[in-house]
Amino acid sequence: MATPTLEKREAGFADSPYITATFRIRRFNPEVSEHAVWEDFQIEIDPKERVLDALHKIKWDVDGSLTFRRSCAHGICGSDAMRINGKNRLACKTLIKDINPEKPITVEAIKGLTVLKDLVVDMEPFFQAYRDVMPFLITKGNEPTRERLQSAEDRERFDDTTKCILCAACTSSCPVFWNDGQYFGPAAIVNAHRFIFDSRDEAGEQRLEILNDKDGVWRCRTTFNCTDACPRGIEVTKAIQEVKRALITRRF
Incomplete structure (x- = not known):
């Protein structure tokens, strides 16, 4: 059965607040390959949650090898800066509903610094x-x-x-x-x-x-x-x- 769209859910056509969102993450593991690759993850999540919540769900429930930094999760420590849909943002302050979850949400490491693994760079x-x-x-x-x-x-x-x-x-x-x-x-x-x-x-x-x-x-x-x-x-x-x-x- 097709997943109801975000618009239909918000309009009250479905009782569940969850949607299926696709997160397209740029993965890099120097122990496996010298090249980075994009990998898609589809998860059920409330669009009012944050990108950091989605990354946690992927790491804890889907692929434990996904690597990223985070600490306070409240926009104070600055640990989880990353490029989300091509723009630098804090994952803990970016709501999924604000970045068009109807399309794949791209997540990659910030630019200009050497990537150590996945979303972690050498600071x-x-x-x-x-x-x-x-x-x-x-x-x-x-x-x-x-x-x-x-x-x-x-x-x-x-x-x-x-x-x-x-x-x-x-x-x-x-x-x-x-x-x-x-x-x-x-x-x-x-x-x-x-x-x-x-x-x-x-x-x-x-x-x-x-x-x-x-x-x-x-x-x-x-x-x-x-x-x-x-x-x-x-x-x-x-x-x-x-x-x-x-x-x-x-x-x-």
């Missing part, structure tokens, strides 16, 4: 760029005896870039990063921005010089892919432009 180059911009408060003098106070206005200056969860969705959506993995990438620049414009920090000039490198902020071509991909809604392109402006004017 070390990404985190090295993050470490290189010194993503921590740097001050001079003796340790203070009380909290470093900051006005609400000063805090607001870099509030947007504090939201980064290091999921790499922005960096792995960047065409420049795809073609040259030496580029710092949007996420590293965003985290540099967070401290460059922090009124309590005293290493802004040092970070700007790091980003003034040939693989730094000037490699950005302002395609807005990073802003579109950010699951936290950070205005990534705006932050990059503010860092460029600070490099030119030395005002921050």
